[in-house]
Structures are given as C-alpha cells and as structure tokens.
Amino acid sequence: MRRAWLAPSVALALTAAFAACDGDDTPAGGGGDAGPVDATVSEGGSSSGASDGAADGDGSIPPTPAPFGLDTRPPNPNCVAKDRPPQGGDVDLVEYYPNLPVPRFAYPVHMTKAPGDPTKFYVSEQDPGDGSSVIKKLENDSTTTTSSVFLQIPAGTLKRGSAEEGGLLSMAFDPGWQANRTAYIAFTIDPPGPNPMATVIARVKSTDGGNTLNWSTREDILTLEKPEDNHNGGLILFGPDGNLYFGMGDGGGGNDPYQNGQKLTTMLGKMLRIKVGPNGPYTIPADNPFAAGGGRPEIYAWGLRNPWRFSFDRATGDLWLGDVGETRLEEINVIQKGGNYGWSVFEASECLNGPCNTPGLIPPVHEYPHTGTAAVVGGYVYRGTKIPSLVGKYVFADTYYGTLWTLDTDPVTGAYKSRVIYQDGVTSFPVSFTEDEEGELFVLGLIPGRVYKMVPKTASPPDTFPKKLSETGCFDAADPKKPAPGLVPYAPVAPFWSDGADKQRWIAVPDGKTVAVGPDGDFDFPNGTVLAKEFRLGGKRIETRLFMRHDDGNWGGYSYEWNDAETDATLVPFGGKNKAIAGQTWSYPSRGQCLQCHTAAAGRSLSLETLQLNSDFVYTSTNRISNQLATLDHIGLFASPIGDPKAKPKLPDPFGPDPVEARARAYLHSNCSHCHRPSGTGRGPANFLFTTAAADLGVCNVDPTQGTLGIAGAKLVATGDPGKSVVSARMKRLDAHRMPPIGTRVVDPKGTALVDAWITGKTTCP
Numbered sequence: 001m002r003r004a005w006l007a008p009s010v011a012l013a014l015t016a017a018f019a020a021c022d023g024d025d026t027p028a029g030g031g032g033d034a035g036p037v038d039a040t041v042s043e044g045g046s047s048s049g050a051s052d053g054a055a056d057g058d059g060s061i062p063p064t065p066a067p068f069g070l071d072t073r074p075p076n077p078n079c080v081a082k083d084r085p086p087q088g089g090d091v092d093l094v095e096y097y098p099n100l101p102v103p104r105f106a107y108p109v110h111m112t113k114a115p116g117d118p119t120k121f122y123v124s125e126q127d128p129g130d131g132s133s134v135i136k137k138l139e140n141d142s143t144t145t146t147s148s149v150f151l152q153i154p155a156g157t158l159k160r161g162s163a164e165e166g167g168l169l170s171m172a173f174d175p176g177w178q179a180n181r182t183a184y185i186a187f188t189i190d191p192p193g194p195n196p197m198a199t200v201i202a203r204v205k206s207t208d209g210g211n212t213l214n215w216s217t218r219e220d221i222l223t224l225e226k227p228e229d230n231h232n233g234g235l236i237l238f239g240p241d242g243n244l245y246f247g248m249g250d251g252g253g254g255n256d257p258y259q260n261g262q263k264l265t266t267m268l269g270k271m272l273r274i275k276v277g278p279n280g281p282y283t284i285p286a287d288n289p290f291a292a293g294g295g296r297p298e299i300y301a302w303g304l305r306n307p308w309r310f311s312f313d314r315a316t317g318d319l320w321l322g323d324v325g326e327t328r329l330e331e332i333n334v335i336q337k338g339g340n341y342g343w344s345v346f347e348a349s350e351c352l353n354g355p356c357n358t359p360g361l362i363p364p365v366h367e368y369p370h371t372g373t374a375a376v377v378g379g380y381v382y383r384g385t386k387i388p389s390l391v392g393k394y395v396f397a398d399t400y401y402g403t404l405w406t407l408d409t410d411p412v413t414g415a416y417k418s419r420v421i422y423q424d425g426v427t428s429f430p431v432s433f434t435e436d437e438e439g440e441l442f443v444l445g446l447i448p449g450r451v452y453k454m455v456p457k458t459a460s461p462p463d464t465f466p467k468k469l470s471e472t473g474c475f476d477a478a479d480p481k482k483p484a485p486g487l488v489p490y491a492p493v494a495p496f497w498s499d500g501a502d503k504q505r506w507i508a509v510p511d512g513k514t515v516a517v518g519p520d521g522d523f524d525f526p527n528g529t530v531l532a533k534e535f536r537l538g539g540k541r542i543e544t545r546l547f548m549r550h551d552d553g554n555w556g557g558y559s560y561e562w563n564d565a566e567t568d569a570t571l572v573p574f575g576g577k578n579k580a581i582a583g584q585t586w587s588y589p590s591r592g593q594c595l596q597c598h599t600a601a602a603g604r605s606l607s608l609e610t611l612q613l614n615s616d617f618v619y620t621s622t623n624r625i626s627n628q629l630a631t632l633d634h635i636g637l638f639a640s641p642i643g644d645p646k647a648k649p650k651l652p653d654p655f656g657p658d659p660v661e662a663r664a665r666a667y668l669h670s671n672c673s674h675c676h677r678p679s680g681t682g683r684g685p686a687n688f689l690f691t692t693a694a695a696d697l698g699v700c701n702v703d704p705t706q707g708t709l710g711i712a713g714a715k716l717v718a719t720g721d722p723g724k725s726v727v728s729a730r731m732k733r734l735d736a737h738r739m740p741p742i743g744t745r746v747v748d749p750k751g752t753a754l755v756d757a758w759i760t761g762k763t764t765c766p
Helices: 014-020 591-597 628-634 660-672 726-732 749-761
Strands: 091-095 108-114 117-125 133-139 148-153 168-173 182-189 197-205 214-226 236-238 244-248 270-274 299-302 307-312 319-323 329-335 366-369 376-381 394-398 403-409 416-423 430-435 441-445 450-456 488-490 502-508 530-537 540-549 555-562 569-571 577-581 584-588 616-619 624-627
Touching (some): 236 307, 329 376, 329 394, 376 430, 660 749
Antiparallel strands (some): 168 182, 319 329, 488 502, 577 584
16 A cells, blocks of 8 residues: 655665666667676676676677776766756745754654744654654744754654654644643554554643643543554644544555445544544534534544645635545545545546445545655645735645645636646655745655745746757767767666666766765765666667756756657656556656655765776777776776775675675665665664674664564564565565665565575574
C-alpha cells in the first residue's frame, strides 16, 4: 500500500533510485571512448573492469593493457551545464528561517500559530526514530537565529510505523488558548492490544503561562486503533464553528481491504468533528450527520482514504481536503457535512471496488494521475495580498513532485483545472502548508527540514535549456547516439540496480577546470560539470540523463526520452513520466526525485569516488585497458595527484569471486549508502558505507525503527535468517514499503540473492 504523504524517509536504499539521474552505457564516441569493459553493462552483471572479451576496442583486436587508457584530456568546449530551465508559474519559495543552525528542523510535518498571537510559529517535528518528538517555538521573523522547545514528548512514547506515516502528526491550539492555555496533539502509538497502531488525540496544558506545554498534563480524549500501521490521517484543526475537525485514514492496507471507508460503524476513513473544552471528555455537535444514530456520531463526512492535510477558506468557510490516492489518482475534495467521497468504491473518478453505480457518491473537484510516486498535500485558498493573481484560488502540492499547483476555474464549464505555479526540483518533500495572520502561505519541506514562504515570482529569464539531446552539446548534433569528443567514459565497480537496464556513463568537466578529491575519496566537481548516463532496455536506447552542476553550485537532473527510431531524445517534463517498455514500466524521474536520490551527504555525484573507479576499463578510442583512476590522473582531470591506485582501497565486484561479506557490503554501499550514512536522509541506525567497520553498520540483530512489515521477531538484519530481516524484505517489496521507494519497479534477483546469502552466513554479530 502506498505512503500517506511520504515514505519520506527515504529509508533503506532510496539511492538505488539513482538510476534516476547520473549516467552509464554504450558504444563509442566521445573522447571516442565508449564503454567499460563491456560495450553495455547490465546492472545485474559485472562491471568490474576486467575484460571478458565481450567488447574489444576495435571489434576484433583485444584491448592492450597499458599504464593509462588515454594520453591527453580531450577538450570539452560544448558539454557544460546550461542555465536552469525557468521555473515558471506565479510564485517563488524562499527559505523563511535561513539563519537557524543546520539542520534547521528534523522532519518537520506541521506548523501553526496560536490564536491571538501573530508573533510566533510552532513547528512539529515528526520523530527521530526513538519514539520521542519536539514542537519548537520560533519568532515570526525571518532573521531569527534560535528556537526553543515548546513541547518535548519523551522517548518511547510514539510509534512511526513501517510506512513512516506516524509519530507526531500535528497540533491545534484551543480557541481559548490565551485564557485556558490548552492545546491538542495528534500522534500515533503502539497500542497494548493486537493492533499495530493507534492514532491518539490528546489534550495538553501549559503550566508556565503559555511558554511551554507540559507533557505530564496529557489527557487522551480520542484513541483510534487500526489494523495496519499506515493511513493514520494527520491533521487536527479547529473550524470556524469552534469544533475540532480530524481527518482520519482508512486503517491502512492496499485497496481498503477492511472496507472502512464506507462503513459508518467505524471512525476510520472519515472526517470527524467533535466538541472539546479545556476539561472533560469530548461531546458531539448536535448537527453532526449521525448525532441521532445511524452511524458513529463523530462522523462529519466519509469515504476517505488518507486525508493528510485540509483547511478552511477563511473567507467562505469551505473545507478543502487533499486525499492521498492508491496507485492511480490523487484527489482534491471540497467536504460537505454528510458527504460520501467514494473510497474505496472509487479512487477519485475511477471505479475501484464497486459497485460502480453506488448512488450519492461525491466526486473530487480535481484529480491528477501518478507519474511515479505521488502523494497530494492539501493546501489553502489563498487570501493574502502579496500575490494578487492567486487571491481566492486553492493552492496545493505533492510531496514527491516538489510542485505547487493552483486550481483555476474554467470560464465556460466552471470546472477546476490545475496550473503549476511553482516547480524547481530543489525544494524537497513539501509536506504541509500553513497561513499567517495576513493569509500569506508557508510550505514545510520535510527533507532537508526547511520552512519556505510563498512570495511573488520575480521575472523569469528566457528558456534556453535544450529540449533535444542533440542540442545539449554533449552528444553529436547529427547523431546523438555518439557522445561528444569531450566526454570521458567511466564505469563503477558496483553499479546501481536500474531495473535490469544496460547503461553507460560519461564525465564532462569544463575546460580549464579540475576535480577535487576529498579525504573520503568522493569527487567534488566544479561548476559547469555534466555527468551523463544512457539507459537501454531490450537492446534499445530509452533514456539519457544529464546531471548538471550549475553556476550557483547546485545540481539539477534532466531526463531525455529516446524516440522509437533512436534518432533523438526529448526533454521529459519536470514531473517525470511512466512508460511501458519491453514488458515493464519504466519511470522517467521527476527533477525533484533526482535530488532526493543524489543526496548532499553523498556529494551528489554518487558513484564518482575512488572506491568505485579503482578498476580497469576499456578505452575504445585507444584500444587500451587501464586503471580508471590512473588514467584520469594522467590526463590532468584531478586538482592534485591522486597517487598510486594500488595503494588505495577499492570495492569488490558484487558478483565476482570475492567473499560474500565483501560483495554484499559493496552492493549495499552502491545501492543504499547515499542515504544511509552519517548526515544522510535515510532514517534508522544503518550506515552502509563500505568503509564502515562491521561492528558499526547498525543493523545486526537491531530492532527496526521504521516498522516490522508484519514480520514476527523482525530485525534489520537477523543473523542467519533473511526471512526475519527487514533489510531483505524491503528490497523485495514493490509497494509503499519498498526500498528504494522511488525510481525502481523491478526487484533485483541477483542483488537480493546476494544480500540474503550474506545474512544467511552471519552467525553472530561483530
């Protein structure tokens, strides 16, 4: 079943999605040099660098071993990073708290203000993985440099769950806060009974005049146990009528297996409305649809899957809600009292479980399809003054696209139509909106933990970004199958799994610039660098990705889709796309997904490091086989001499002759460590860097912090037992629990077998 709003953590191996954005595979050309040892390298096979005879340099004469594969660095006047495509739309997002220390926030999921006090904001952080959480208080001032703890939830209290949709969800101040100092918290726990998760709304009070909330005053006023640990809902919000509204998920599981969305005997899959006060149990508003019977009296509306965020239009009182879809459609609803919004008879406008002629179902006012991973984030009707073109229009987002839309009304039909108002591929994981006293909107970025303010857009420069691969300067304009002469080929020892695609990679560094190599062996490329990767399925080119370091020092990923005749490739839209190719679904990544995978902690370029390139490679332009590091050093690509490669560590080929332990560690390094490393975006204790001591991997017989996937006695790695190992299980899933969660739709049979063999052979923990 798919994530509610994220799967943000980008847990166990977000990185193998990185087939989504850096480079690898085919024939000759550039620098004339085409391929690794093989003309094309399948991600399931070896790319170690020892020639297997599959691709001799000139097609007939075996390559000659030599100290260096190239004599000189080829000039590269044309394949350099271009100006970014203009973002387009009506708005920009600017970081609101740029002066806070890094990390600004740890997985912020909600921000609000107290009634009667426009001078402060309160940011809820989800849960660092130990069952604790924090709500921080900050001045409503973009120059502030500090925050304070408003509420500390003790360790061991919360449960985030296997889909990572739980933990601290939101906070709402009582409308009488200034007098009664009462607030309400929504969060998830591990209940005492057989159910894996419960969502709780608790009352918490301040005992120091409103400076902080005191957790010891906690009173649980509503607890909803669930059969699964996802779809926990998320937002509690006081409406204009003074009642507390809560959007509750359907209880989890794929396709609503419990049919809770349509059951009126349960509060799961509903919009709830209750009346609360500073003391005592909640009561039922007299005009709730089932206040007099016929269903749960707390129900305000039903037929919802997982309402993550909703809001009231401050001008009209209309209740707008984003409901996260299953696998096909995301939807926006305007909620009416007593309305049935169709789940799971329908997923948005498509009949899912039937009967399809069920009367009285209310369709969404807007829906949009998946192009890869998607999760709608409900926003607000804009009632500010800074962006006049948006006044009265609903603004919403998607966690995975990093895109903001507005709904415009068709002047003829009156129907809503979405329009992109912001996209840049840089702002990662928008997860929640809030508005200030003036109606201006703010957006929370879950990773890397930022608060952004929506502001009027400045003028956009002309769009000069190349729309065709042949126009990029990185490939021959007449025949873009051929890399430009300035491209230098390379191949990592342990390539990423890319759904069985064959790949080839190239480096293009601007003339006169060099590459720095850090103490950890990571390459730091200069501005203007382009990394290219070509993908083939069924023997045909399907995609070429360019990963560019722009003049501002930030990276951007751009995907080009090859036409069927393989005469050229066209720039894929910002949001990516899916396509049926060679009997499988291929995902062209969105630009935001590129940066979700190419993490800052990993130096963005991922496999370009000494560990991965300390191997032999066939340079077809010279018909030589030589060590890649020695060759790149010889042609002057590095800022400082790199030294003798023989004295440097290197990765073993994951599918070569080395011991299983080393090969599995190499595979995990390539496919998992870009997130699961110190300061990485992956959650939990795992550190899959190959250089990490075995005792410090953080997985052997360690309890999972992101859920057990229903495995009894689950450990991250259970010694001798892949069946009890969450690391193994996530690699084999194709649902919301899959790792990596984006960029791959096919299980790697050789990779999973290798990791299972490693786990099976572990009899004790180091």
